[in-house]
Amino acid sequence: MNSIQTKPFTVFVEGNIGSGKTTFLEHFRQFEDITLLTEPVEEWRNLKGWNLLDLMYKDPAKWAMTFQSYVSLTMLDMHRRPTVTPVKLIERSLFSARYCFVEHMNRSGTLHPAQFAVLDEWFRFIQHNIPIEADLIVYLKTTPSIVHERIKKRARSEEQCVPLSYIEELHKLHEDWLIHRVHAECPAPVLVLDADLDLSQITDEYKKSEHQILRKAVNVVMNSPNKLSPKKPIHTSPIKIVPHMRVL
């Protein structure tokens, strides 16, 4: 008998700019029954001809509010995207937008306090009224200097002037959220992967998350005719889970 799929096992893939989130999602393209939702960067780069990402990086004081408003809309659309597969991987989330990027803009004064208050109210309203939570967060933990080099090498035009200091500040905000668990509203367990490893070694690191992700798909799929057929063995190696409430 088919299992009735009410909500897919939802995984947020989080990490600093250039940490390898898109690359991580691509690793899971080999498996069936998983929906992969990449960050809507192209929508931010072209909204009716406007490159909001570029405008935000060039003049954050003027464009941060506009950009974050559109990030919220596009990310909410991702969270609410109907999913027929038992597992859904999302690149970033409304939580990283609020806890990392908007938080940084507030602390740095890029956003006026009134603008921050509006964005925060929108986040709280959505969080309390729309189910957007994760069942697991995969945190691609990196060293700022390493991802800064990757950003420069990738050479996305809008990011050419992103300073290392910005990456370091975003890193701290990711660590506060996902390692030190300072935000109680996002209780999902966190699987930490060492995303500093280069491309020749990173696949083995990504495989550490397969068991946590695919077993959920297998559990659900086992009750339906089309079995999940991972083309590679599921690894059961011990992995590091950061519980919601850390015992410090």
Ligand SMILES: Nc1ncnc2c1ncn2[C@@H]1O[C@H](COP(=O)(O)OP(=O)(O)OP(=O)(O)O)[C@@H](O)[C@H]1O
């Ligand atoms: N483990 C790795 N080692 C070396 N380079 C990597 C690694 N993972 C990704 N890269 C490279 O770094 C750049 C950023 O990778 P990717 O786009 O996957 O990161 P991202 O986290 O999705 O970035 P963004 O936050 O900007 O969307 C790409 O050029 C990619 O080829």
Ligand SMILES: Nc1nc(=O)c2ncn([C@H]3C[C@H](O)[C@@H](CO)O3)c2[nH]1
């Ligand atoms: N300001 C700001 N707020 C966000 O919520 C946000 N989410 C992603 N980004 C930037 C990082 C990369 O350059 C690029 C791709 O991740 O977009 C953001 N920037």
